[in-house]
Amino acid sequence: MKKVKIGSTDLEVAPINLGGNVFGWTLDKDASFKILDAFVDKGFNFIDTADMYSYWVDGGEGGQSETILGEWMKARGNRSDVIMATKVGGETGTHPVDTSKKHILETVDKSLQRLQTDYIDLYYTHFDDNKTPIEETLEAYDEIIKAGKVRYIAASNVSPERLEESFVVAEKNGLPKYQALQPHYNLLERKGYETDYAPLAEKYNLTVFPYWSLASGFLTGKYRSEDDLNKSVRGGSVKKYLNDKGLGVIKALDQVAEKHNTTQATVSLAWLLAQPNLGAPIASATSERQLETLFNAPELQLDSEDLELLDKASSY
Known part of the structure; x- marks a missing residue:
């Protein structure tokens, strides 16, 4: 399988990034292990999680996903074979959005403990508090990179202005630079990324790993009316797509999926993979059947x- 190099790093990942938000939420430990085993058995190696997953289960500080991933890596003895990405800064039930140096230095150690590892391959600014000086945040990353706790850094929900400023600050002060970008991007959510972030990804050689690649499941084609919204715990979040545009995209996906004898989800991910600077769409799976739709995406060449x-169909 052809691997993707992340930014200017030495990290190489397979072109699907497994979303870890379901571990400890809709999947218990045993079910999570089965999904993870099947994922790596197919030659994929890139897993995405966050310190805050899954705080919404019990209103605590999160960490359930990292804990399960740590137990899995320890049980399988495969840490060196996995590229592990996690995040810092997001709001949990007990802590607000925070990108201060103090919070990063404290939180990275908690993530390492839960993951049962001594290093994180890719560490994201999950959300930006928009008040901590950028230099302070990057200095924190510099410290934990030099300590060997983190290999490289990346950005997720950071404004275009603050993202660009981070490169200016990093260059001026000899601080680490973001190597990847994790934006909200899919067939139904194009404008924000393509207008504001795609030029920055190109300018700064950022490898892009979109989240909500399947629009919370809407792009699988299983939600076609309000009656379908109770099909999963995420159904309510896709109601906003039940409009002319959303259904028009589903119609186009139906047509392409039928042509290639594949699924709408596979087509949606293949479309992302055809975009500039895209490294690996992030998608979660709760069954091996769902995993197959992810595995098929890199093999599908859309004409x-x-x-x-x-x-x-998805134009804006």
């Missing part, structure tokens, strides 16, 4: 007719 149809 110009497919891309034109999908681009037109």
Whole structure:
């Protein structure tokens, strides 16, 4: 399987990034292990989680996902074979959004303990508090990189202005630079990324790993009316897509999926993989059947007719 190099790092990842938000939420430990085993058995190696997952289960500080991943890596003895990404700064039930040096230095050690490892491959600014000086945040990352706790850093929910400023500050002060970007990007959410972030990804050689790649499941095609919203715990979050545009995108996905004898989810991910600077879409799975739709995406080569149809249906 062809691997993707992250930014200017020495990290190489397979072109699907397994989302860890379901571990400890909709999947218990045993079910999580089965999904993880099946994922790596197919040659994939990139897993995404966050310190805050899954705080919404009990209103605590989170960490359930990291804990399960740590137990899995220890049980399988495969830490060196996995590229592990986690995040800092997000709001939990007990702590607000925080990118201060104090919070980062405290939180990275908690993540390392839960993951049962001594290093994190890719460490994201999950959310930006928009008040901590950028230099302070980058100095914290510099400290934990020099300590060997983190290999490289990346950014998720950081404004275009603060993201660009971070490169200026890093260059001026000899501080670490973000190597990847994790934006909200999919067939139904194009404008924000393509207008504000795609130029920065190109300018700063950021490898892009979109989250909500399947629009909370809407792009699988299983939600076509309000009656379908009770099909999963995430159903309520896709109600906003039940409009002319959303259903038009589903129609286009149906057409391309039928042409290639595949699923709408696979087509949605393949469309992302065809975009510039895209490294690996992030998608979670709660069954081996769902995993298959992820595995098939890198194998699906959409032609110009497919891309034109999908681009037109999802245009803004």
